[in-house]
Amino acid sequence: MRWFIKCIRQYSDFNGRARRKEFWMFSLVQFILGLILFTADVILFVLPSDAFPILTMLYVTFAFFPSLAVAVRRLHDIGKSAWWYVKVCLTIYVVTIVLAILFAIGGVYSIDILTYISMAIFMVMYIGSLAWVIVVFCKNSEPNENKWGLNPKDSSTPEEDIVNIDCFKYFVKCFKQYVDFHGRASRAEFWMFFGVCYMAQLVFSIVMNVSQGVSVDAVNPISLIYLVYLMVIFIPSLAVGVRRLHDIGKSGWYLAGALILAVILAFAIGLAIAFKSNVVAIVSMILLIALILAFYIVPALKGQPGENKWGPNPNEENNLSETINENTIE
Numbered sequence: 001m002r003w004f005i006k007c008i009r010q011y012s013d014f015n016g017r018a019r020r021k022e023f024w025m026f027s028l029v030q031f032i033l034g035l036i037l038f039t040a041d042v043i044l045f046v047l048p049s050d051a052f053p054i055l056t057m058l059y060v061t062f063a064f065f066p067s068l069a070v071a072v073r074r075l076h077d078i079g080k081s082a083w084w085y086v087k088v089c090l091t092i093y094v095v096t097i098v099l100a101i102l103f104a105i106g107g108v109y110s111i112d113i114l115t116y117i118s119m120a121i122f123m124v125m126y127i128g129s130l131a132w133v134i135v136v137f138c139k140n141s142e143p144n145e146n147k148w149g150l151n152p153k154d155s156s157t158p159e160e161d162i163v164n165i166d167c168f169k170y171f172v173k174c175f176k177q178y179v180d181f182h183g184r185a186s187r188a189e190f191w192m193f194f195g196v197c198y199m200a201q202l203v204f205s206i207v208m209n210v211s212q213g214v215s216v217d218a219v220n221p222i223s224l225i226y227l228v229y230l231m232v233i234f235i236p237s238l239a240v241g242v243r244r245l246h247d248i249g250k251s252g253w254y255l256a257g258a259l260i261l262a263v264i265l266a267f268a269i270g271l272a273i274a275f276k277s278n279v280v281a282i283v284s285m286i287l288l289i290a291l292i293l294a295f296y297i298v299p300a301l302k303g304q305p306g307e308n309k310w311g312p313n314p315n316e317e318n319n320l321s322e323t324i325n326e327n328t329i330e
Contacts, residue, residue, distance in 0.1 A: 004029040007070045014082070018073035019141055019152040026070050030063060054206060061202040065195065071137075076148035078139045083187070086300050090293070092129050096122065097289050101282070171196040174236045177243075181252055185243035186314040190299050193240050197233060204229065246310035247303035262291055 003025035007018075037055040072082040102118040141151050170192035177183075204226045242252030265288040272281035306313055 001029065007066050010069060010073075011066050013069050014072045016073055016149040017077035017141070017146075017152050018070050019077060020074070020138060022152070023070055023074040023137060026066075030067065033059060054209070057202065057206045061199055061206070064199055064202075068195075073148075074137055076146070077141045077152060078136070079142045079146055080136075083300060083302070090297055090300070092125065093296075094293055095125060097293070099125075101286055101289070104282070168196060174240045177239060178236050179239060181239050181242045182246075183243055183311045184247035184303065184308075184314050185240050186247060186303060187244070187300065189314065190240055190244040194237075197237070200229065241299070243310075244299050246308070247314060248298070248301045249304045249308055250298075258291060258294065262288065265291065 003022045006022065007026045034056060037059050038053055041053040041055050071085075075082055075085055099118045099122045103115055103122075141153055144151055144154075170189050173189065174193045204222070208222050208226065238255070241255050245252055245254055265284050268284040269281055269288065272278075272284060303313060303315070
């Protein structure tokens with residue numbers, strides 16, 4: 001339990017290293033708590049097949065950042081960057097999408113061999129990826145000190161030396177730059193902002209599911225609040241996206257073009273389904289999925305070193321005082 005409490009205290013600490021014992025003890029306690037809470041959902045709320053596991057999802061929301069943080073520190077301990085892990089996960093995600101498309105094509109055109117092959121490759125990749133993740137996180141610590149700090153087995157970090165990257169600080173920073181489409185944004189700023197947005201999304205999902213059937217009004221007030229929330233974060237989301245493109249040397253017009261293309265492709269899919277044009281629907285779907293993947297891959301690219309036409313590197317010490325060095329999460 002001591003390791004679990006330590007990880008919770010380091011709620012958003014992406015600095016330093018974490019030994020195997022810290023990571024796996026935290027994961028074990030998380031699994032046990034998740035099992036207990038899901039059981040409570042079943043007992044207290046008599047969970048039917050279409051109900052929402054309230055307690056479980058609340059805990060998932062709470063544990064999102066500490067789970068991510070301890071995983072990053074564990075990778076640091078074996079000499080791997082967090083961005084290395086992101087790239088591997090994106091590769092697996094891309095392959096999964098491609099296999100899903102092949103599976104759908106096989107089903108639509110009754111090509112059984114294509115369906116079976118795509119399913120077999122998916123199962124092999126899924127089991128192999130799971131085994132690979134377990135092996136990576138079970139690797140022994142790098143001896144002595146590495147670029148992320150001292151070997152956690154050789155020294156214990158005093159409580160007063162624990163430093164957290166304030167995820168909400170990035171969120172507030174993006175709102176302070178609400179309509180600021182100038183300058184640059186580091187990977188840390190972009191992903192921390194959307195990490196907090198993701199947590200808010202989970203909270204809204206939980207509240208809206210709980211409120212279903214409770215409100216007697218024609219319109220659920222929670223849905224209206226959620227709509228307002230989406231409208232509020234829309235502009236700062238665009239702004240931080242444009243600044244992230246600037247950081248890798250690309251114009252913000254790339255984002256505008258991508259959004260317009262996404263709308264066109266979604267419209268094309270709708271028309272293709274309405275007129276039962278399977279070929280157009282599949283091609284449009286493939287292009288839309290590729291575009292969605294680009295929205296994940298491009299912001300994960302490393303920023304240009306030094307100054308570019310949009311301003312200084314956001315990770316340099318002489319930049320904005322509130323910006324935290326991105327190297328702490330690499």
